[in-house]
Amino acid sequence: MEKAVKRIGVLTSGGDAPGMNAAVRAVTRTAISRGVECIGIRRGWNGLINGDFIQMDASSVSHIIHKGGTILYTARSEEFKTAPGREKALGTCKLLGLDGIVAVGGDGTFRGALALSRQAAEHGQSLQVVGIPATIDNDIGCSHYTIGFDTACNTAVECIDKLRDTMQSHERCSVVEVMGRHAGYLALYVGISVGATAVLIPERPVDFQRDIVEAIRKARLAGVTHFMIVVAEGAGSAVDIGKRIHDEIGIDPRVTVLGHIQRGGSPSSRDRETASRMGYHAVMSLVANKGNRVIATQEGRVVDIDMEEALAMTKPFQMDRYDVLEALSLH
Ligand code: F6P
Numbered sequence: 431m432e433k434a435v436k437r438i439g440v441l442t443s444g445g446d447a448p449g450m451n452a453a454v455r456a457v458t459r460t461a462i463s464r465g466v467e468c469i470g471i472r473r474g475w476n477g478l479i480n481g482d483f484i485q486m487d488a489s490s491v492s493h494i495i496h497k498g499g500t501i502l503y504t505a506r507s508e509e510f511k512t513a514p515g516r517e518k519a520l521g522t523c524k525l526l527g528l529d530g531i532v533a534v535g536g537d538g539t540f541r542g543a544l545a546l547s548r549q550a551a552e553h554g555q556s557l558q559v560v561g562i563p564a565t566i567d568n569d570i571g572c573s574h575y576t577i578g579f580d581t582a583c584n585t586a587v588e589c590i591d592k593l594r595d596t597m598q599s600h601e602r603c604s605v606v607e608v609m610g611r612h613a614g615y616l617a618l619y620v621g622i623s624v625g626a627t628a629v630l631i632p633e634r635p636v637d638f639q640r641d642i643v644e645a646i647r648k649a650r651l652a653g654v655t656h657f658m659i660v661v662a663e664g665a666g667s668a669v670d671i672g673k674r675i676h677d678e679i680g681i682d683p684r685v686t687v688l689g690h691i692q693r694g695g696s697p698s699s700r701d702r703e704t705a706s707r708m709g710y711h712a713v714m715s716l717v718a719n720k721g722n723r724v725i726a727t728q729e730g731r732v733v734d735i736d737m738e739e740a741l742a743m744t745k746p747f748q749m750d751r752y753d754v755l756e757a758l759s760l761h
Contacts (some may be wrong), residue, residue, distance in 0.1 A: 434719030435558060436722070437467040438530035439523070442500040443474035446693055447564040449701030450500040455491035456709025457562075462488050464717050470514045470528055474535070475510035475542055477719070478519040483526065484715065495614045495702055498581075498695045502692025504535070505645035510542050514671065516549050523557055525693045530716045532694040532709075534577075537741060540724055544737045550668040557719025560712040561737060564593055566693055569613035570738035581699040582656055582692045594624065594658060601655040603646070603675060603683040605745070607668035608660060609692050614747070616692070617662035622755050627657040629755055630671070630696070632664035633747040638674060645759065646679060652760035659683075698720045707732045 440457045442450045444492035454470070461468040468486040471477040494501055523531075533543045540561040547567035563570040566582035586608050592719070597604045610616040614631025621629030628645040630636050646657050659675075661668045672685040697705070708725045711732045715723050724740035726733055735743070 433450055435466055435530035435716045436533060437469065437527050437703065438713070438716060439469045439471045439478070439526070439528045440486070440502070440532045440547060441471035441474055441477060441534070442502045442504045442564070443533055443535035443542070444504060444548045444594065445536070446498075446500050446504050446695035447566050447576070448498045448506075448693070448695055449577035449705040450534055451494040451497050451565050452697060452702045452705035453562050453564060453577060453709040454500065454502060454708045455603045457532045457713055458486045458491045459488055460710045461715035464713065465719065467529065470502050470675060471531075471699060474505040474539075475507040475519065476505045478522050478531075478690060479507065479509055479515055480523065480639075481522045496696050502618060506538070507542070508760065511590075513549065516537070516546050518554070519546060519551055520555060520557070521654065527530070529556050530560070530721070532560050532562060532716070534562040534564045536563065536567070536576075540737060544722065544741065558716055558719075559737070560715055560721065560734070561724040562705075562712050562742075563724065563726065566694045567611045567613050569611060569617040569728070571743040571745050572724055572735050574745065575727045576706060577701050577705045578697070581674060581695055581698045582609070583615060583619045583623065584687055584694050584698055585695050587615065589691065590624045590658065590660070593686060594656070597656040597684070599656065601621075603657040603681050605659045605668045605672045605675065605683050605685045607643055607663055607685075607687040609688070610662045610664055613663045614662040614664060617665070618748070618751050618755065621660040622758070624658060624660070625758065625761060626660045626755070627654070629660045630665040631662045631752070632634055634687050634748065634752065636665055638678070642675060643679060646681075649760050654760060690710035
C-alpha cells in the first residue's frame with residue numbers, strides 16, 4: 431500500500447501524565463520502522479506555532495520508557511485556540527514538510543488537533559491528525575482508559591497508606607484531596623484501594639450529613655478510631671470539608687492536598703504497555719491513510735475512532751464501584 435504520510439510530528443500537550451514518554455517512544459519507533467520520518471514538537475501546540483522541534487531517531491527515545499513527565503515538554507496554549515495561532519502552526523508544518531501529527535494529551539488537545547486539520551483542509555494543505563488520550567483524570571469520553579491514570583492511582587494510594595499509619599497511631603481523621611479535575615475516577619479507585627471511610631466525587635451530589643457524619647458515626651460504632659475521607663477536587667475543597675468536620679462533628683482532622691505529586695513518577699506497567707500499543711496504533715492509522723482519529727481502549731482493545739465522533743462521546747461513570755465502596759465500609 432502506498433504510504434499516506436512521509437513525515438510526522440509528535441507532541442505532548444496539556445497536563446503531563448506518566449506514560450507520555452512511552453507513547454512518544456512508540457510513535458517514533460513505529461514511524462521509523464515504517465519508513466516515516468518523525469519530528470518531536472516541543473512544548474505542545476506552542477512548539478508548532480514557534481517552530482520549536484527536534485529530529486527524532488530510534489535512539490533519541492532510548493531509556494525514556496520508564497520516565498515520568500515528557501521529554502518533549504508540555505504546555506497549554508492559548509494562542510493555538512485562535513485561528514491566527516493555528517495559521518502560524520500550519521506554516522511550521524509546511525516548512526517542516528509535516529503531513530501528519532500525533533498529539534498526546536486530553537480532549538482539549540484533540541479539539542485543537544481537529545481545528546488545525548480543518549483549517550489545513552480549507553487551504554488544501556494535507557495534514558492528518560491522530561490523538562492519543564493521556565491524562566491522570568481518565569475523563570476522555572471515547573476511551574475506557576487514559577494513559578497515566580493507573581500510575582496516579584498508585585501514587586495516591588502509596589501516599590495515603592503513609593498517612594494512614596500516622597492517623598491510626600494518633601486516632602485521627604484524615605481528609606485527603608486528590609486530583610481529577612471534574613471527574614471522580616481517581617478519587618473512587620483510590621478510595622476503594624485504601625478502604626476509605628468516605629469518598630466524595632462530583633458525579634454524586636455531596637450530602638455532608640449522609641456522606642461524612644453518618645459514615646464516621648457508623649465507623650465509630652464499629653470500633654474504628656481513625657477515619658480516611660478522600661475528596662475529589664471536583665467535589666469540593668478538602669480544607670473546607672476539614673473545617674466542617676471540625677465545626678459540626680467536633681473532631682480535629684488533618685488535611686492533605688496531594689496535588690501535583692500525583693502527576694509524577696515512573697509509569698506503571700499498565701501505563702507503559704497501553705501507551706506503547708496506542709502509539710503503535712496511532713502511526714499505523716496514519717500509514718493506512720486514516721487521519722482525524724482518536725486512539726482509544728474499549729473492552730481492553732485498542733481502537734481508532736473518528737475525531738469528531740470521539741469528541742462528542744461520553745462514558746457512563748462507573749457508579750457500580752461506588753456501591754462496592756459503600757458495601758465494604760463498616761456499618
Ligand atoms: O488534567 C490533569 C490535572 O492534573 C487535573 O487533575 C488538575 O485539575 C489539573 O490538571 C491541574 O492543572 P495544572 O497543572 O495547570 O495546575
